[in-house]
Amino acid sequence: MHAPLAAAAGRTASPATARLINDRLALQLLQSEGPLTAGQLKNLTGLSRPTVADLVDRLQAAGLVAVVGESGAQRRGPNARLYGIVADRAHLLGLDLRTRTLTVAVADLLGRVRAERTVPIGAPATADRPATTSDTTPAALATALAAVDATLAEAGATGPHALAIGAPGLVDPVTGRLGGSAPTWHDALIGALRERRTGTLLLENEVNLAALAEQRDGAARDRDTFVLLWLGHGTGAAVVLDGAVRRGASGGAGEIGFLPVPGTGGLPSATGCDGGFHSLAGSAAIGRLAAEHGRPAPPADGPERTDAPPAEALVRDAVAAGDAAAAFLDALAARIALGVSGVCAVLDPGCVVLGGEIGRAGGAPLAERVADHLARLSPLRTDVRAGTVGGRAVLRGAVLAARDAAQDDLFGPAG
Template identity: 45%
Template structure:
C-alpha cells in the first residue's frame, strides 16, 4: 500500500477544512482542530495556506470574551467563484447564479417561445445568464433540459421539443458564454435536489417519478444518479401497454381528469415497472402531480404498489420547494466548481 505524500496529505486536509466551513459556516482554529483531529501546527499552516490562496478569510470573532488569534473566525471567500444553473423547459428559461458557498446572488427568466423576431435559443440563454450574473465571472454553468443526455459526450441523443432547440445548441452556448457548460437531463437534476434537500435526504437508493406534462424518472443507486450507457436510464415514458404509452396514460392533464383512486392506480403501475427491476425501497412522486397530490396521493400509490410488488417500497411526495430542476443544476455546478477551485 502506498503512503500518501506530504502534498497529498495537505490537499486532503485542505478539502476537509473547506468542506467543514461550507457545511457549518465560519469556525475558529480551535474548532477546526476539534472537528478534524489535526494538530495545532497543522491547522495553523493550513489556515495560512488557504488564506494565501484566497480561499478563506477572517470573518469576524467568536462571541467569547477572549481576544487574539484563537477568537478569529475563518470563513470561505464567497466571491472566489460563481456558478449558474440553467433550466431550459418548453415554456421558459430560468437561471440562478450562486457564489461558491451556495448563496443565490442573481436570477433571470426568459419566456419561450416568442413571436417573429425572437432571438435564437442560445442567445436567449446567454442574455438570461448575463442578467443573472450581473457582471460576475462564472466558473461553470450546468444546463438542465428534457431528453436523453449521452454521458460520453454530454449532448442530447436526439432533439427535444423545446422551441428553438437545434443540433449543436450546446456547443453554441459554450461559445457564447465562454465558460465550461455541462448539460444534464432535467429529471436527473431534480433527483439531485431531492437527494440533497428533499424527501430522499439520507437515502442512497430511490427512484424519482416525474409526473408533469410528460413522464420521466431518475434512478439513484448507492448515492449516485444512474444514467445508463446512452443516458436513457429511467425513461419509462416510452414503454407501451395495451392502452398506449405510459406517458400518454399518466400525463398531468389526464391524471387530473381521473378520480384519485384511478390516478393512484396508474401511477403505481408506472412505479412498479421500476420497482420490480431495481427494488429501490423508496419512490418519490415529483413534478406538478407529485406536489399537488402530496402525502395523500403518495399513501394511495404506496398501497397500490404493495398489491403489485412483494418488495417493500415506501412512497413519498416531493418536499422540494420551488424549481427542483434549477436547484439541482446549481448544486451540480457547485460540485464541479468546488472540485476545481478547492483543488
C-alpha cells in the first residue's frame, strides 16, 4: 500500500517535494510499525536503497530519527541498525475541560503519555449555588495553569510543541473561539495558553476529540465514515465522513440534543433542547426512566453532576443485573434508537459508536439492543458499536490531535 505512493511521488513531484513525501512516509512507518532497519524501510516503501540511505541521514540530522538498536541479523552493517523516532523531540499537551474539573496529559511525539493529572476547579455547586465559576475566575485560572505547569514539569517538558483542548460547546470555525454557556474559566484558560505562544494550539469540541480517539484507537478503527453518539449528562454527536470530522457551517454539526423526536411531549427551541432528543436520552431523563422501571433513581434534589452523572451508575448496574433490568435497558435502547435513526436517515454513516459515560456503562449489551430497535426503524444497514476508549476518550483525542499538529510541523504537511 505504501510503495505506489512513494513511487508516484518520485515520478511526478519535484526532487524537494519527493524528498518531503518520502521522509514523511518513512516517519509514518516508524510510528506505526516501530523501529525498522533501512532494509525494512526499503521493502515497505518501494524506494531504492540509496534513496532510503539519504532519507535516513536527513532524518537523523534533523533529530527526528536515531539508532535504537540492532535487528539481530547475522550480517552486521548499516542495514542491521534499527532506526526509531526520537520520541522526546517534541512534547504534546492535551486538555479535557469539564464544568468543574480539568484533566491534563503530557505526551511524547509517539503519543505516549508521560504525565497526567486531574484537578477540581472552582467551588462545589450546591442547591443554592448553581455550578458556575464566573465570580471565581482568577482563582480557577490560577489552579488550572498551575496544573498545566506541574504536569509539564513532571514530564520533564519545558513547553509543548503543540497543545489541543477539548471543551463542551461550539467552536466557531471563523473566530476559533468557544461558544455556548461554558464556565468563564474555560475562556480564561484558553486565552492564557494562547498568550504563552509555546506551540500550536487547537481548540476542539470534546465530542469531536472523542471521535478521533475512537477512530484511531477504539471501536471505529476500521471505519472512514461513522458517527459517534455521545451519551452523558447531555447528548451530542461527532460526524466523521471519509476520514475527516465534519463540523458544519457554524461548528454545530452533531447537536443532536435539539433533534425533534416523538415521545418528549414538546419541541426544542432555539434557546433550549428540552423537547428534543436530549429530553429522552440525557442523564436526567435516564434517571426518570429507571425510576419508572423500579430501578434506583438519582437524588431528585442537589446539584447536577456533569463529570460523573448518576445515570452512568444506573446503566452499569442494570447491565450487571441482567434479566432483572432487561425492561429498563430495552426502553433506554428504544429511546437511543430514535436519535440514531434520524442520524442514519440524513447521513447513512453505516456505523454508529455509542460513547460518553452512558455508552461506556451500557457497553455491548446496550449497543446490541439499540441495533435491534434501529433495524425496525430504518431500512439502512447500520452497525451499532459500544465505544472502547472509555472515559479518557476526550483526553486521548486531544493528545492525538496535538500529535498530528506537531508531526505536520516536524515531518512536513501530509500529502
